[in-house]
Amino acid sequence: MNRFKASIALLLIASAGVTANAYAWARVGVWVGGPVYYPYPVAPAPYYYYPPPPVVVQPAAPTQYVEQGQPAADPGAPAQQPGMWYYCESARAYYPYVKQCSDAWRPVPATPPPSN
Numbered sequence: 001m002n003r004f005k006a007s008i009a010l011l012l013i014a015s016a017g018v019t020a021n022a023y024a025w026a027r028v029g030v031w032v033g034g035p036v037y038y039p040y041p042v043a044p045a046p047y048y049y050y051p052p053p054p055v056v057v058q059p060a061a062p063t064q065y066v067e068q069g070q071p072a073a074d075p076g077a078p079a080q081q082p083g084m085w086y087y088c089e090s091a092r093a094y095y096p097y098v099k100q101c102s103d104a105w106r107p108v109p110a111t112p113p114p115s116n
Contacts, residue, residue: 083110 036112085094086103095105 081107084108085110 086105087094087108088098088103088105090103091098091101094108095101
């Protein structure tokens with residue numbers, strides 16, 4: 001029994017010297033429990049993906065047609081009335097074949113009068 005007490009005392013003194021030394025190659029300690037066994041490797045923490053943003057489709061705007069304005073009136077052109085042609089006596093031609101007339105424009109009905 002004395003040998004047992006002596007060996008425990010020697011073990012405690014040796015362990016105190018080893019743990020006190022910062023450059024010790026071995027450590028003495030007490031491990032309580034069994035070996036740790038993981039049947040599967042430890043999976044990393046899950047990374048949550050954010051859902052993609054919603055796709056918003058707006059209906060197409062209705063097609064708009066823009067009517068272009070009339071070309072600028074010629075300064076020598078006659079004032080237009082619906083159903084009338086304009087004849088120039090000096091040029092012996094009708095508007096728009098002649099752009100300017102030195103005489104006054106003579107209005108002529110667009111449809112000839114019915115002949116009997």
